[in-house]
Amino acid sequence: MSQELQGLADRIVAQARAGEQVEAYVSRDHETDIRVYEGEVEHFVSAQSEGIGIRIIRDGRTGFAYAGTLDPAAIEDVLAEARDNVTFGTADEWAGLAHPDGVDVVPQELWSERLAAYGTEDKIALTKELERLTVATDSRVRIDDANYADVMVESAVATTTGIRRSGRENGCYVSVSTMADDGDETQTGFGFSVGRSPDEFDLAKAAREAADRATRLLGATKPTSRRTTVVFDPYVTAMLLGVVSSTLNGEAVAKGRSLFKDRIGDQVASPLFTLVDDPTNPLAYTATDIDGEGLAARRNELVTDGVLQGFVHNSYSARRVGAVSTGNAVRAGFKGSPGVGCLALQLRPGTRDQAALVADIDDGVLITAVQGLHSGVNPISGDFSVGASGLHISNGTPGAPLREFTIASTLQRMLLDVAEVGGDIDWLPMRAAGVSLVIRDITVSGA
């Protein structure tokens, strides 16, 4: 199947005219989405989509067009539109496609035959089982919905600069959303499990976490406003790293939008903070063999013992700053050109588990969830303020639940204020792995 797509991409590239760089990206995916509620299938979605995106660069000007179909007539239109769009771009001496750079691909197991052959009835059965297990955990727990989803993607890219790659990938997850009631009060939780195939699911763990997240917040109160030490749950740390990653984006640096521009070699974080982007680590949920431009994905150390080492680049941002691509082109399907981004971030873990980290804290807050990362965090200024819920840490023990408060600092301060990194690394379904993290001097705003 991938060969069919590669052939299609090759045929587009073969139509390049003199002086044109042409890139064709073709993909097809199939998704299954099952939702169960109260023991019945609430919806079952079976969907296939496909499309093509064509990028043309001529005299430093870029044009792009896409269509959500592989119909031959539509593809001809896409090529013509992309060509027309070139005329309206501004000439940019750094514009251009990636060139093969000789870096070897680290092969990854991205396709599971087991998942491809997994029966529909079995997918429904395990979603119902997850719902049943979750309800059975605690009498205060209700289900919002239990879900199963899988996706299979095949794609191919070809360029006039000699890039030619195709591949396929599949994966699946289950998730459950819960509500826990106590009188008038309702709190919510969620649990999930991911895998290359359903055989890797841990339904019991997903059910337990979904129930715990909701029930442990019952009776929560607003904390008093103060400066204190917080411990981030691994899931919250992964979200924080997602924000940090935008400051390490080579394009943001080249365009003067990163607060870490001109800081290479500086101590920007606590000496305990070592941050690596490593999509070649097969444990990472977002492990991959190639990046969005078809170059080999690779390991990049970004911060070592708190000292900034470098940024991530695609071929364009690298050219602008006189560097080489770090294999960090990211592409969100066929509807756009590749941008720049971290692929699989990981903080170097410490040695102690969360209980040990908490045990050293006299007064603090264990942050179990944050809200509003898109509205109260500005990665350009560094201002950081998010809604949060969690547990009060008193004399080394997590106790009374807390909600409806914010935690605030700046990204710059938070990285320097890291007091310890936990040893409890968790390979979450995100672009960053989770690990418990202790940060000092955070402002809690509540009552």
Next chain:
Amino acid sequence: MLLGRLRGVIDSDVLERVLGVAVRTGADFAEVYAEDKRSTSVGLDDGRVEQVTSGRDRGAGIRVVKGDTTGFAHTADLSEAGLRAAAEAAAAAASQGDGATRTIALTRGPARTVSPVAQYPDDVRKADKVALLQQMDDTARSAGGAIVQVSAGYGDSRKHILVANTDGVFVSDEQVRTLVRISVVADGDTGMQTGYQSAGHTIGFELFDQISVDELARDAARQALTKLTARPAPSGALPVVIKRGSGGVLFHEACGHGLEADLVAKGGSVYKGKKGELVASPLVTLVDDGTMPGEWGAIGYDDEGHASQYNVLIQDGVLTDYMWDYLRARKEGRLQSGNGRRQSYQHLPMVRMTNTYVLNGTEDPDEIVRATDHGVYVAKLGGGSVNTASGDFVFGMTEAYLIENGRITEPLREGNLIGNGPEVLRDIDLLGNDFAMGNPGTCGKDGQGVPVGDGQPTLRVKSLTIGGTAA
């Protein structure tokens, strides 16, 4: 003109046959939603027009409902064979049984034009679209030497939709959207600050006869420059005055989502069972209005084929009704409210807001500030999010000032505000007479984004928790 493209592609007798296939296995309800969308976007950054993008999305989603189960499949193939295959897949997904043959008779509904379009964006030269962004870039950069970076974007789309279902609904709608936005970075002694402005309406290129892109650019630059001298926002609970047209997101999050009937039905809303009760300050009358001409959430028909409506949700503080999609309303034996929406033909419809706004009160907005001893004045809000079950919600302030002794004084750095929906609604103690709609927004729910509008007059909330760092 109405639905020229799709009408030519899918005839009503084809739709009738496809719906017949969809319910052949004994389903209660089936629906075809077809879409043909062309879009253009332009991105300018760092002084360069980086890319003009042309997009084409075309396809159909087929939904089959049997009992409590919905089956859904979609296809980019709009031929009768392609639609039949999707109908069979959706039917199989919904059920395994077999049933009787049903004959479907479609009656075309009337055309509805909520937002008349004067100049279709596909009739406008790309060079004119590009020129707008270059003008904004120039204007923003000329606002001061501290402006170090500008990015601007233009987007337009023209979407035709067609909805036909086994209840005989058969309508089409044309939805045109045009939007422009700008982000500015200023650099000063204490680091970088940002400013943002946007304008978008459900009209064509005549948008730029109605708004000034120079004003948008100057305002974005002004925000960034102002914040260079901003001090950290306070930490803790204070009175908050929200400028007209900037705080609709507060209602979107504090109660809008909680009034969506699908969430209410599952017991996932703090507003469940509260119909007829006082849920907000008596000053508050909240409306969801898909018929407001030109506004970002305006539609002729919703994505289930029902005419958009003006729905009063809260009248003088009393909860009057929830918002409904077709399936949820059908189940409860009542009328839908024109709130069934979806991101694209690849998505199932859900209960969604359109344009959600609070009607005018009586106060002079200046008096509201003067009546506030010590508090925060929010001139521009960013996004927000809500947990509808607990009611806790956050929203970001991207331009805010301290209020001291009834006067707006120093600018504040960005932060989130947090509150509990039902409490905040009751805590609205002053409502202005200066209603305005806000910026175009995209509302996310269950992984789908749809365009929405919001608006409100200047108002005061007695107490909200400000997530800053200053004591």
